Amino acid sequence: MTEPLFTIPLWADLLGVGLGGVQGAMFASGFQGQRRLDLLGVAIIGILIGMGGGLIRDLMLGLPPATLQSNWYLLTATGAAIIGMLLAGLLNRANGVIVGLDAIVIGMFGAFGTSKAIGLGVPPVPAVFIGVCAAVGGSILRDVIMGLPVAIMHVGSLYAVAAAAGSIVIVSAYALGLDLVIAGIVGIVVTAVIRVLAVIFDLSLPEQRRLYRRKVAAETGMIPIIKP
Amino acid sequence: MTEPLFTIPLWADLLGVGLGGVQGAMFASGFQGQRRLDLLGVAIIGILIGMGGGLIRDLMLGLPPATLQSNWYLLTATGAAIIGMLLAGLLNRANGVIVGLDAIVIGMFGAFGTSKAIGLGVPPVPAVFIGVCAAVGGSILRDVIMGLPVAIMHVGSLYAVAAAAGSIVIVSAYALGLDLVIAGIVGIVVTAVIRVLAVIFDLSLPEQRRLYRRKVAAETGMIPIIKP
Amino acid sequence: MTEPLFTIPLWADLLGVGLGGVQGAMFASGFQGQRRLDLLGVAIIGILIGMGGGLIRDLMLGLPPATLQSNWYLLTATGAAIIGMLLAGLLNRANGVIVGLDAIVIGMFGAFGTSKAIGLGVPPVPAVFIGVCAAVGGSILRDVIMGLPVAIMHVGSLYAVAAAAGSIVIVSAYALGLDLVIAGIVGIVVTAVIRVLAVIFDLSLPEQRRLYRRKVAAETGMIPIIKP
Numbered sequence: 236m237t238e239p240l241f242t243i244p245l246w247a248d249l250l251g252v253g254l255g256g257v258q259g260a261m262f263a264s265g266f267q268g269q270r271r272l273d274l275l276g277v278a279i280i281g282i283l284i285g286m287g288g289g290l291i292r293d294l295m296l297g298l299p300p301a302t303l304q305s306n307w308y309l310l311t312a313t314g315a316a317i318i319g320m321l322l323a324g325l326l327n328r329a330n331g332v333i334v335g336l337d338a339i340v341i342g343m344f345g346a347f348g349t350s351k352a353i354g355l356g357v358p359p360v361p362a363v364f365i366g367v368c369a370a371v372g373g374s375i376l377r378d379v380i381m382g383l384p385v386a387i388m389h390v391g392s393l394y395a396v397a398a399a400a401g402s403i404v405i406v407s408a409y410a411l412g413l414d415l416v417i418a419g420i421v422g423i424v425v426t427a428v429i430r431v432l433a434v435i436f437d438l439s440l441p442e443q444r445r446l447y448r449r450k451v452a453a454e455t456g457m458i459p460i461i462k463p
Numbered sequence: 464m465t466e467p468l469f470t471i472p473l474w475a476d477l478l479g480v481g482l483g484g485v486q487g488a489m490f491a492s493g494f495q496g497q498r499r500l501d502l503l504g505v506a507i508i509g510i511l512i513g514m515g516g517g518l519i520r521d522l523m524l525g526l527p528p529a530t531l532q533s534n535w536y537l538l539t540a541t542g543a544a545i546i547g548m549l550l551a552g553l554l555n556r557a558n559g560v561i562v563g564l565d566a567i568v569i570g571m572f573g574a575f576g577t578s579k580a581i582g583l584g585v586p587p588v589p590a591v592f593i594g595v596c597a598a599v600g601g602s603i604l605r606d607v608i609m610g611l612p613v614a615i616m617h618v619g620s621l622y623a624v625a626a627a628a629g630s631i632v633i634v635s636a637y638a639l640g641l642d643l644v645i646a647g648i649v650g651i652v653v654t655a656v657i658r659v660l661a662v663i664f665d666l667s668l669p670e671q672r673r674l675y676r677r678k679v680a681a682e683t684g685m686i687p688i689i690k691p
Numbered sequence: 692m693t694e695p696l697f698t699i700p701l702w703a704d705l706l707g708v709g710l711g712g713v714q715g716a717m718f719a720s721g722f723q724g725q726r727r728l729d730l731l732g733v734a735i736i737g738i739l740i741g742m743g744g745g746l747i748r749d750l751m752l753g754l755p756p757a758t759l760q761s762n763w764y765l766l767t768a769t770g771a772a773i774i775g776m777l778l779a780g781l782l783n784r785a786n787g788v789i790v791g792l793d794a795i796v797i798g799m800f801g802a803f804g805t806s807k808a809i810g811l812g813v814p815p816v817p818a819v820f821i822g823v824c825a826a827v828g829g830s831i832l833r834d835v836i837m838g839l840p841v842a843i844m845h846v847g848s849l850y851a852v853a854a855a856a857g858s859i860v861i862v863s864a865y866a867l868g869l870d871l872v873i874a875g876i877v878g879i880v881v882t883a884v885i886r887v888l889a890v891i892f893d894l895s896l897p898e899q900r901r902l903y904r905r906k907v908a909a910e911t912g913m914i915p916i917i918k919p
Contacts, residue, residue, distance in 0.1 A: 275851065276844045290751075295518075297527025299753025306816040360534040375608065380831065380841050385608050388504045395503060523746075525755025588762040603836065613836050616732045623731060 242354070243347050245307065251343040252285040252308055253315040255373065258336040259284025260319025261326075263381070272381075274320065280377055281316025282309070287373030288344035295365050296355060334434050338397075342426035345370035345398040346419040349405045353415065359406040366402035367395055370426070393433040401426030470582070471575050473535065479571040480513040480536055481543040483601065486564040487512025488547025489554075491609070500609075502548065508605055509544025510537070515601030516572035523593050524583060562662050566625075570654035573598035573626040574647040577633045581643065587634040594630035595623055598654070621661040629654030698810070699803050701763065707799040708741040708764055709771040711829065714792040715740025716775025717782075719837070728837075730776065736833055737772025738765070743829030744800035751821050752811060790890050794853075798882035801826035801854040802875040805861045809871065815862040822858035823851055826882070849889040857882030 260281035263272055272280065286302045286309070293300040302308040326332060348369030352362035371387050371394050378385045387394050401422035408418035488509035491500055500508065514530045514537070521528040530536040554560060576597030580590035599615050599622050606613045615622050629650040636646035716737035719728055728736065742758045742765070749756040758764040782788060804825030808818035827843050827850050834841045843850050857878035864874035 272844060279844065279851070293753075294522060294750060295528060295531055297521075300751060303751055303813060303817040303821065306814045309816045309820050357531065358534045360537045361531040364537050365531065379607055379835055380844055382840050382844075384610050388500060388507065388608055388610075395507070522750060523756060523759055525749075585759060586762045588765045589759040592765050593759065607835055612838050616728060616735065616836055616838075623735070 243351060248347065249307055249311045251340060251347060252302070253311045254336055255340045256281040256285030256312040256315025257319040257322065258333060258340055259377065260316040261323045261333050264320055264323035277320055278313065278316045280381070281319050282312040283376055283380070284373045285312035285315055287376045288348065288369040291372035292348040292351065292365055292369035295368060296352060335431065338427040338430035341370040341394065341398055341430060342401055342423035345401050345426050346405060346422040349402040349422065350415055350419045353406065353409055359410065362406055363399060363402040367398045370398035371395055393430070397426045397429040397433065400429055471579060476529070476575065477535055477539045479568060479575060481539045482564055483568045484509040484513035484540040484543025485547040485550065486561060486568055487605065488544040489551045489561050492548055492551035505548055506541065506544040508609070509547050510540040511604055511608070512601045513540035513543055515604045516576065516597040519600035520576040520579060520593055520597035523596060524580060563659065566655040566658035569598040569622065569626055569658060570629055570651035573629050573654050574633060574650040577630040577650065578643055578647045581634065581637055587638065590634055591627060591630040595626045598626035599623055622658070625654045625657035625661065628657055699807060704757070704803065705763055705767045707796065707803060708758070709767045710792055711744070711796045712737040712741035712768040712771025713775040713778065714789060714796055715833065716772040717779045717789050720776055720779035733776055734769065734772040736837070737775050738768040739832055739836070740829045741768035741771055743832045744804065744825040747828035748804040748807065748821055748825040751824060752808060791887065794883040794886035797826040797850065797854055797886060798857055798879035801857050801882050802861060802878040805858040805878065806871055806875045809862065809865055815866065818862055819855060819858040823854045826854035827851055850886070853882045853885035853889065856885055
């Protein structure tokens with residue numbers, strides 16, 4: 236394999252891992268009843284959200300996972316998960332913070348996935364697909380391991396749509412000759428804005444949202460934190 | 464790694480992806496109640512069934528996934544999923560079509576997995592195992608993501624047996640000097656015929672089938688489409 | 692990639708696979724009611740527990756899975772699963788044997804994962820992480836595929852803690868100049884002893900243990916075999 240056209244800088248990668256770890260731990264801290272997790276369980280979910288997207292991305296690219304080539308990723312994810320637990324206690328299920336972090340995190344993971352794929356010469360359609368999988372893969376793993384209905388299949392389609400929109404912007408901008416770093420930043424903004432607007436304007440199919448809420452409420456004894 | 468002895472032709476690979484996508488979307492369209500999926504959810508399941516087996520196969524072989532090296536796989540899987548949704552609407556849960564497609568798809572995925580493994584010099588026992596995993600892996604991912612009981616663990620053993628029989632035929636025929644392409648075609652036929660006969664003659668343990676049906680019916684509000 | 696500093700001997704790897712296969716099949720044989728598995732299902736769980744940890748380890752290291760490079764792994768795992776089924780029938784859910792085997796198996800998988808990572812030049816923090824994932828990954832796959840609550844998330848934290856302790860001992864001993872083989876043996880002992888002591892002294896959060904037992908009992912019609 237030749238030298239990639241583009242390498243994600245370590246600080247940016249760690250920023251994504253850290254924000255993901257905070258968001259994952261805040262989300263996992265909120266569960267009660269049968270889904271309630273102990274401290275280590277919350278930390279595992281934080282690490283999973285922080286590092287899962289990058290792991291899936293690198294497996295799909297056929298590369299050894301970048302997150303396991305240095306000590307920094309795991310230290311960052313673990314530290315971030317601890318911060319997330321403390322914040323969850325302080326802010327008492329701060330819905331807005333979790334949604335905002337989540338929007339930025341899926342934007343970053345999607346943009347990193349797509350950019351890394353393009354940089355390695357992956358064609359545009361699979362590059363978008365890898366970006367979407369990197370963006371939403373961590374949350375699928377989280378739902379499967381916590382025994383929750385996989386949000387993206389039932390109500391969370393706008394997750395995937397937001398991530399796909401950002402990835403398509405990156406691929407298109409790059410094809411038009413834009414610098415990949417600038418294209419990536421634009422992609423992060425596009426994904427995060429679509430995701431936040433979807434939550435603010437409550438964009439999802441009402442019937443499915445109702446089903447999802449009833450299901451999660453029945454199983455966990457609480458209304459889901461993130462408005463789907 | 465040296466040049467493989469055998470490469471699956473692109474048209475055959477895309478045919479498997481396309482039939483898998485149609486079958487996956489038809490299957491996913493049939494669910495009601497808590498498992499009901501929106502259009503994007505149905506498309507995701509179609510893509511998963513179309514491409515999941517190949518992804519698992521290449522991860523097990525330590526190769527970058529072939530399905531992500533060209534635009535065609537994702538375009539085929541997505542188009543096939545849309546066709547599957549339309550067909551599901553037209554044919555109103557056409558049981559026979561779904562079962563027939565499923566039999567051909569597991570035959571193709573199993574044969575491609577085993578042939579690719581043999582072509583890369585993998586020994587016969589793991590070559591059969593990779594074929595079985597490629598054949599049934601997509602349906603395991605589907606059940607986990609849809610929150611269904613994993614069919615293959617409870618009643619679908621004949622899935623794995625059918626895939627294993629086809630793979631063993633391929634490995635044996637190749638060891639006896641038969642051309643790998645012809646061996647692969649024979650393997651597809653063996654797997655598909657066993658699978659279809661199992662459905663026609665309703666071959667599975669009655670007690671477990673009853674348990675499975677009751678469980679799926681309780682959770683989804685419908686009797687499972689595919690007779691296990 | 693340069694020559695690794697250390698290669699796990701085949702006999703040791705196969706011993707881990709075999710003990711894992713016996714333990715997995717004994718565990719899976721014990722389920723009644725909706726989770727009851729047929730013989731092939733029990734064999735699949737045995738193979739999964741025997742080989743899952745090594746597969747996850749090698750995917751994380753970016754290597755083609757060692758368990759699929761030779762016929763011996765699958766033959767050992769399958770034979771071990773058959774022995775496990777016979778033993779489960781003879782010993783009528785021999786709790787102590789299952790717990791003891793489980794402790795040794797997670798010790799071996801953790802030690803092999805960490806040692807192989809160190810031998811390939813992976814830094815210490817991800818080397819510990821890979822060891823923990825190799826140790827507990829098989830049981831996570833088992834729980835997801837059997838539709839059980841993932842034990843490690845709800846009550847089984849001491850699993851991960853035991854595996855992490857053994858892996859940290861290996862990394863530390865190697866950093867202090869100890870031979871990697873001796874360090875690995877010490878790590879196996881540390882993990883296995885912590886795990887067995889945790890079961891004997893019933894070390895886990897009482898509230899969560901109660902929730903887990905009630906949940907599994909409700910879903911499976913039986914009290915979980917392994918005291919969490």
